[in-house]
Structure formats: C-alpha cells, structure tokens
Amino acid sequence: MAFEFEFSPDQEAFRAAVRAFLAKEVAPIVAEMDATEEFPRASVAKMQAEGYFGVPVPEEYGGLGLGKVGYCILLEELGKVDASHGTIVGAHTSLGTTPLLYYGTEEQKRRWLVPAAKGEKLLAFSLTEPGSGSDSGAVRTVAERSGDGWVLTGNKIYVSNGREADTIVVMAGNDVKLGPNGGVTAFLVDTRRPGFQVGRCEKKMGLHGTSTAELILDHVALGPEHVLGEVGRGFHVAMTALDVGRVSLGAASLGGIEAATQQALEFSKNRTQFGLPISEYEVIQFKLADMAMKAQALRYLVYHAAAHQDRMGTDPKRWSRLERAEKTREAAIVKCLGSEWAAAVIDEALQIHGGLGYIRGTPIERAYRDARISEIFEGTNEIQRLVISRDVIARGL
Numbered sequence: 001m002a003f004e005f006e007f008s009p010d011q012e013a014f015r016a017a018v019r020a021f022l023a024k025e026v027a028p029i030v031a032e033m034d035a036t037e038e039f040p041r042a043s044v045a046k047m048q049a050e051g052y053f054g055v056p057v058p059e060e061y062g063g064l065g066l067g068k069v070g071y072c073i074l075l076e077e078l079g080k081v082d083a084s085h086g087t088i089v090g091a092h093t094s095l096g097t098t099p100l101l102y103y104g105t106e107e108q109k110r111r112w113l114v115p116a117a118k119g120e121k122l123l124a125f126s127l128t129e130p131g132s133g134s135d136s137g138a139v140r141t142v143a144e145r146s147g148d149g150w151v152l153t154g155n156k157i158y159v160s161n162g163r164e165a166d167t168i169v170v171m172a173g174n175d176v177k178l179g180p181n182g183g184v185t186a187f188l189v190d191t192r193r194p195g196f197q198v199g200r201c202e203k204k205m206g207l208h209g210t211s212t213a214e215l216i217l218d219h220v221a222l223g224p225e226h227v228l229g230e231v232g233r234g235f236h237v238a239m240t241a242l243d244v245g246r247v248s249l250g251a252a253s254l255g256g257i258e259a260a261t262q263q264a265l266e267f268s269k270n271r272t273q274f275g276l277p278i279s280e281y282e283v284i285q286f287k288l289a290d291m292a293m294k295a296q297a298l299r300y301l302v303y304h305a306a307a308h309q310d311r312m313g314t315d316p317k318r319w320s321r322l323e324r325a326e327k328t329r330e331a332a333i334v335k336c337l338g339s340e341w342a343a344a345v346i347d348e349a350l351q352i353h354g355g356l357g358y359i360r361g362t363p364i365e366r367a368y369r370d371a372r373i374s375e376i377f378e379g380t381n382e383i384q385r386l387v388i389s390r391d392v393i394a395r396g397l
C-alpha cells in the first residue's frame with residue numbers, strides 16, 4: 001500500500017486552469033440555472049471544448065490523459081462552484097466513459113469513446129428501474145436475442161443526462177432469472193434509435209441543472225457491436241464504473257466542504273453580534289475546526305484512492321481478486337464518508353449564516369439542497385456500509 005502523494009506541476013497547472021475557467025464561465029450562471037431549472041447547455045459546451053468531458057481518458061482516445069487524479073481535481077473544483085455541472089460531467093465520465101475505456105473493443109472505443117472524450121457526444125448510464133434500485137442486479141428491462149443482435153424492452157428511471165445524452169450505457173437482462181450473476185448485460189444505446197424515448201423528467205430538491213429522466217425502451221433493435229463487455233457480465237461493468245464514480249463523488253464532496261467552509265469563515269469574520277465578529281466566539285470557532293478536520297481527512301482519502309485507481313490501470317482482466325476488493329472498499333468509504341461529511345459541513349455552514357442561510361438563492365442554501373443526493377445516488381450509504389462490512393468480515397481491516 002502506498003501512502004506518499006504529491007501533485008505534479010502539470011496537475012497543479014490543470015487545477016489552476018479549471019479554477020479560472022469555472023470562475024469565468026460557470027460561477028456567474030449558477031444562480032439563474034438553479035432558478036430556471038434548465039440544463040446549462042452553453043457552459044457545458046464550453047467545458048466540452050476545453051476537454052473537460054474526457055479528463056481521465058488517454059490522449060489516444062481523445063481525452064486529456066490526466067487519469068483519476070486529474071479527474072478528481074476537476075470534480076473537486078466543480079464541487080466548489082456547482083454540483084449540477086459536477087453531476088453532468090460525472091454521469092458522462094465516470095459512468096459513461098469508464099465502461100467504454102475498461103471493457104470496450106478497439107472498434108467501440110473509436111466509435112463511442114473518442115467523440116465522448118472530445119466532448120462531441122454526451123453519455124449517460126442507466127441501471128436503475130422502478131423495481132430495481134439498491135437491488136441493482138434485479139433489472140427487468142429485457143434483452144432478447146434477435147438474429148446476431150438484440151432487442152431491448154423496458155423502463156428505466158432516474159437517468160442523469162438522460163434527456164440530453166447521445167448514447168446511454170443501459171443495463172438489461174439477458175436472463176433475468178440469473179440476476180447479477182450472468183443475467184445482466186451492458187448495451188450501448190444511441191438515443192436516436194427507433195423505439196427509444198425519453199419519458200418523465202423529475203422535479204428535484206436540488207441539482208436543478210441536471211435532467212433525471214425516465215427512459216422508455218420499446219423494442220429497441222441493436223446489433224452485436226452494441227454489447228459492451230461480455231454477455232452476462234454487465235453487473236461487473238456497472239460496478240467498475242461505480243467504483244470510479246464513488247471516488248469522484250468523494251472529490252465533489254470535498255469541493256463542497258471547502259466552499260462551504262470558506263463561505264462560513266468569511267461570513268463569521270464579517271457578521272458582528274454582541275459587539276464582536278461571531279468568529280470570536282468559541283462555539284463558532286469549533287464548528288470551523290470540525291469543518292477543517294473533515295476537509296483535510298477527505299482530501300487524503302480522495303487522492304489516495306484516485307492514485308490507487310491510476311496505478312491499477314484500466315484493464316480489469318489484470319486485476320487480482322484482492323486488488324478488486326481493496327478498490328471497491330476504498331471507493332465505498334470515500335463516497336460514504338465524503339457525502340456524510342459534506343452534508344454535515346454544509347449544514348453547519350448554513351447554521352453559521354443564521355437566517356440568511358435559509359434564504360433562497362444564497363450559495364449555501366443551494367449547496368444544502370444539492371448535497372443531499374450524494375448520500376443516495378451511486379449506491380445509497382446503507383449499501384456502501386453493506387459493501388464495506390462484507391469486505392471487513394471477509395478480509396478483516
């Protein structure tokens with residue numbers, strides 16, 4: 001296990017560039033996006049042009065080649081500015097490009113990964129169904145063989161980017177009786193395909209810039225080249241993508257913690273009550289100390305896990321059982337702690353703002369609404385605890 005970690009000059013330069021970009025192109029539009037609840041098309045297009053939708057993808061496949069560490073830097077910086085943009089990038093990158101990069105054939109990489117990494121096409125990932133949430137192996141969307149291809153029929157829900165995506169990685173049952181052990185396959189579904197339709201888009205508490213869409217698959221015919229990975233191994237494809245997603249979600253939570261702490265710090269220095277800035281009161285100081293502790297601890301966890309994933313590479317066939325187990329436990333810990341610490345820090349930061357923190361349109365009020373979902377999506381925190389406890393019982397600490 002390696003513990004030493006240092007950002008390279010290139011990684012530091014990338015962070016500075018991202019920070020400047022977000023300050024100019026994203027921060028100014030966030031309040032309006034939150035109010036109008038519209039997908040931020042213009043800023044997403046600018047991010048795509050910068051290469052920010054292909055950060056961990058190798059340059060030979062159209063990406064920036066900055067690995068998981070670079071990707072977490074992007075998500076951390078996005079987490080400071082806006083969770084909707086972070087989710088749009090995350091659904092595309094962690095959940096869309098990872099399956100292609102790790103399991104795609106060379107032909108599939110050229111056809112789907114390259115345009116996605118270059119920012120020409122948007123991806124999404126669809127596992128959840130009305131009857132299959134935490135029990136994600138219980139998908140009921142059916143994939144039936146037809147000649148050498150497949151026909152997909154069923155309903156998916158809660159798909160981030162589902163309304164805007166060009167291609168969606170869809171998990172469907174090649175044999176629903178087998179469930180996760182051989183019964184689920186990953187398919188690449190282009191959204192212009194006959195039989196594909198976007199259904200209801202949810203109104204949400206937060207993440208107002210993102211779509212959370214229902215997908216209706218009515219006999220969508222696909223050729224064999226649309227099968228991603230082996231038939232029956234879709235659950236593994238999904239879990240590999242989620243391991244990447246959970247670490248990047250930790251990075252987004254880290255950004256949320258840092259921004260909320262900064263806002264609370266500034267407010268507490270400037271808000272005077274009983275003749276003193278409230279930062280002079282020990283109760284407030286200890287809240288700031290708790291925030292700083294969580295930020296520092298999470299920073300180590302996120303980048304340790306990201307660097308570990310970079311060292312493991314992108315070929316699942318080369319991973320030992322032990323390496324897989326370590327990676328999965330680590331990702332679950334980062335996701336679970338990160339999301340809970342973000343929720344706690346943002347809650348305390350809102351408290352420090354007093355009544356102002358509850359007023360619609362303040363950054364801390366938006367952050368409070370946006371942060372809650374991180375304890376739920378990409379596997380609820382109850383499920384993360386199941387993953388962690390099973391591994392602890394099997395292997396010890």
Ligand SMILES: Cc1cc2nc3c(=O)[nH]c(=O)nc-3n(C[C@H](O)[C@H](O)[C@H](O)COP(=O)(O)OP(=O)(O)OC[C@H]3O[C@@H](n4cnc5c(N)ncnc54)[C@H](O)[C@@H]3O)c2cc1C
Nearest residue numbers: 125126127128133134158159160212376377378379380382
């Ligand atoms: C905004 C948003 C975006 C999303 N984006 C995507 C996406 O892009 N792609 C996608 O596929 N899905 C997406 N999801 C779905 C998300 O991943 C699921 O909502 C989540 O996994 C939980 O599933 P569920 O809602 O069916 O809850 P359920 O599984 O019904 O869980 C309900 C409660 O029961 C608990 N529970 C369930 N089983 C157990 C157990 N065995 N032990 C203890 N507790 C348990 C859960 O932790 C939870 O508290 C998104 C959801 C939202 C809200």
